[in-house]
Amino acid sequence: MPVISYIDAVTEAISEEMGRDKSVFVLGEDVGVRGGVFRATNGLIDLYGEDRVLDTPLTESAIVGVGIGAAAYGLRPIAEIQFADFIMPAVNQIVSEAAKMRYRSNGTWQCPMVIRAPYGGGIHGALYHSQSVEALFTGVPGLKIVTPSTPYDVKGLLLSSIRDNDPVLFFEHKKLYRLIKDEVPSEEYTIPLGKADVKREGNDVTVITYGLMVHYTLDAAKKLAEEGIDVHVLDLRTLIPLDKEAVLEATRKTGKVLIVHEDNKTSGFGAEVAAIIAEEAFFDLDAPVSRLCSPDVPSMPYNSKLEKAFMLNPEKIAAAIRELAEL
Amino acid sequence: MKHLELGLTDEQVREMYRYMLLARKVDEKMWLLNRAGKLPFVVSCQGQEATQIGAAYALDRQKDWLCPYYRDLGMVLLFGQTARDQMLSAFAKKDDPNSGGRQMPNHFGDRRYRILSGSSPVTTQMLHAVGIAYAGKVTGEDHVVLTSCGEGSSNQGDWHEALNFAGVHDLPVVFLVENNMYAISVPLSKQLAGENVAARGQGYGMPGIRVDGNDVFQVYEVMKQAVERARKGEGPTLIEAVSYRLTPHSSDDDDLTYRTKEEIEEAKKRDGLFVLETYLDEHQLWTADEKEALSKAIDTEITEAIKFAEAADHPNPEDLSKHVYAG
Numbered sequence: 001m002p003v004i005s006y007i008d009a010v011t012e013a014i015s016e017e018m019g020r021d022k023s024v025f026v027l028g029e030d031v032g033v034r035g036g037v038f039r040a041t042n043g044l045i046d047l048y049g050e051d052r053v054l055d056t057p058l059t060e061s062a063i064v065g066v067g068i069g070a071a072a073y074g075l076r077p078i079a080e081i082q083f084a085d086f087i088m089p090a091v092n093q094i095v096s097e098a099a100k101m102r103y104r105s106n107g108t109w110q111c112p113m114v115i116r117a118p119y120g121g122g123i124h125g126a127l128y129h130s131q132s133v134e135a136l137f138t139g140v141p142g143l144k145i146v147t148p149s150t151p152y153d154v155k156g157l158l159l160s161s162i163r164d165n166d167p168v169l170f171f172e173h174k175k176l177y178r179l180i181k182d183e184v185p186s187e188e189y190t191i192p193l194g195k196a197d198v199k200r201e202g203n204d205v206t207v208i209t210y211g212l213m214v215h216y217t218l219d220a221a222k223k224l225a226e227e228g229i230d231v232h233v234l235d236l237r238t239l240i241p242l243d244k245e246a247v248l249e250a251t252r253k254t255g256k257v258l259i260v261h262e263d264n265k266t267s268g269f270g271a272e273v274a275a276i277i278a279e280e281a282f283f284d285l286d287a288p289v290s291r292l293c294s295p296d297v298p299s300m301p302y303n304s305k306l307e308k309a310f311m312l313n314p315e316k317i318a319a320a321i322r323e324l325a326e327l
Numbered sequence: 328m329k330h331l332e333l334g335l336t337d338e339q340v341r342e343m344y345r346y347m348l349l350a351r352k353v354d355e356k357m358w359l360l361n362r363a364g365k366l367p368f369v370v371s372c373q374g375q376e377a378t379q380i381g382a383a384y385a386l387d388r389q390k391d392w393l394c395p396y397y398r399d400l401g402m403v404l405l406f407g408q409t410a411r412d413q414m415l416s417a418f419a420k421k422d423d424p425n426s427g428g429r430q431m432p433n434h435f436g437d438r439r440y441r442i443l444s445g446s447s448p449v450t451t452q453m454l455h456a457v458g459i460a461y462a463g464k465v466t467g468e469d470h471v472v473l474t475s476c477g478e479g480s481s482n483q484g485d486w487h488e489a490l491n492f493a494g495v496h497d498l499p500v501v502f503l504v505e506n507n508m509y510a511i512s513v514p515l516s517k518q519l520a521g522e523n524v525a526a527r528g529q530g531y532g533m534p535g536i537r538v539d540g541n542d543v544f545q546v547y548e549v550m551k552q553a554v555e556r557a558r559k560g561e562g563p564t565l566i567e568a569v570s571y572r573l574t575p576h577s578s579d580d581d582d583l584t585y586r587t588k589e590e591i592e593e594a595k596k597r598d599g600l601f602v603l604e605t606y607l608d609e610h611q612l613w614t615a616d617e618k619e620a621l622s623k624a625i626d627t628e629i630t631e632a633i634k635f636a637e638a639a640d641h642p643n644p645e646d647l648s649k650h651v652y653a654g
Contacts, residue, residue: 072455
């Protein structure tokens with residue numbers, strides 16, 4: 001089986017689906033001739049032509065809004081927002097339009113589109129090339145939100161997202177683009193949205209996480225195994241729809257839950273996960289649910305010492321797990 | 328005679344008038360129902376019917392698309408919606424074709440007639456129109472999209488992003504700005520720094536044309552040219568049709584707090600509906616009996632529509648959570 005990178009899995013999924021389905025097209029800034037600033041759409045313009053790999057003006061609201069119109073018409077746009085930080089001008093189109101199209105038209109119109117956006121930090125991106133923005137959208141019914149952690153999951157989830165009949169925000173952790181390689185089947189396969197994945201079986205402490213933090217948690221778990229702490233790692237993979245059953249099952253597995261995310265703590269998605277556990281699995285807990293998240297500062301600074309202080313890492317995660325294990 | 332010069336038959340002029348009158352009378356009746364405490368909210372088309380019918384009449388009602396705004400009652404009636412549809416929507420009943428009673432009145436959307444569902448935030452629909460036009464380009468269809476808004480809305484970012492995008496890609500969109508002199512209470516002088524809206528077309532690589540929005544023939548004439556241009560692949564056109572909003576912004580507004588009765592009375596003399604009625608009279612395009620019969624037929628249609636809508640079923644509260652997502 002070919003071993004490919006996280007970003008190659010993005011390109012492969014898009015290319016395969018464009019080959020299979022003529023209604024799929026890509027639009028965004030620099031996605032055509034340049035193949036994307038991260039090269040996620042590299043080579044697609046040669047395969048599918050400039051009408052289906054469209055370099056747009058530098059206008060995020062238009063990228064999403066034009067996508068919505070094309071989706072309502074019957075196409076399946078894949079819109080790229082160059083950095084998740086720049087999604088803000090498009091929020092009205094995403095929240096007021098894409099998310100509500102089906103509901104407000106009583107099911108007569110729909111918006112089958114994917115909005116891809118590289119997010120996350122640890123790459124010297126400073127305040128505006130590092131943010132995690134998922135929590136801005138997780139409370140908006142009508143949207144689906146996907147946050148894959150491995151190349152295998154990227155391909156399967158991206159194919160599902162493109163075929164989905166609702167708007168999907170597909171958040172790709174940019175530090176993972178070339179950090180992680182994985183065996184990925186060259187043939188097509190899908191992973192259903194709304195299914196979490198156990199990335200490591202363990203019996204002492206459960207960590208519920210997603211994105212880059214899956215890998216940091218797995219690193220921490222490896223280290224803790226040497227200390228005799230057996231960590232169970234649940235990768236949510238999609239935040240909306242949330243795999244509640246998997247969350248509750250993982251909670252019951254160990255009775256001790258640590259939620260880890262790179263996004264800041266207050267009103268982060270971990271709060272929702274913790275609330276669900278409190279509501280539905282309180283009596284299965286042996287310790288209070290705890291959260292390890294980035295600090296409540298606007299975003300991570302450029303200076304490498306400050307960036308390091310902001311970011312979680314395997315050591316910080318290991319310390320939090322250890323603390324919970326000892327309770 | 329003007330209409331013959333434009334290639335319009337006598338019958339077509341009477342049809343134009345019929346739809347303008349239907350829009351006016353439906354609108355007037357909604358105000359009465361609102362003041363009688365039967366409808367919570369009304370937002371009007373009054374004063375803009377000539378613009379709306381003149382513009383929509385130049386489209387192909389079998390294949391062209393509308394992305395209208397909340398005053399475009401005349402447009403959607405001409406495209407196929409009925410007085411009954413409007414009353415079902417005003418009473419927010421289950422069979423309201425726009426939204427099944429979910430949206431406020433005048434938030435048009437009807438798949439039967441290729442009218443894309445709209446929202447309340449202004450000018451988001453201009454980008455959807457561009458997307459539908461782009462989809463036509465990708466799929467090889469030759470439809471034209473008409474999208475419209477008020478002059479105040481032409482200051483929104485999405486408006487400018489839409490014109491620029493359509494201009495760059497020579498897309499078959501007609502942008503119609505229905506300049507009714509007021510954005511709720513704020514007059515034109517405080518809305519536009521430049522001389523007028525039409526002048527903005529130049530910056531986006533398209534003709535910008537200003538016409539008398541009270542003259543249905545003038546609007547039809549420029550619209551017809553714009554549609555021909557669009558259909559031939561020559562790109563978008565911006566049309567600014569100047570008229571006057573004869574009612575307060577909505578049933579919750581008191582317009583005498585910011586303009587005078589005298590000003591409104593003066594504007595009524597130029598009312599497009601009255602102008603066309605006079606034209607029909609002067610050129611003897613109907614008999615007094617025909618005129619009277621038309622008015623009566625519309626009254627009957629509206630009375631029946633109200634009766635039907637009042638008696639119609641409400642949406643089922645059990646369906647509150649329906650159509651958030653597909654399936």
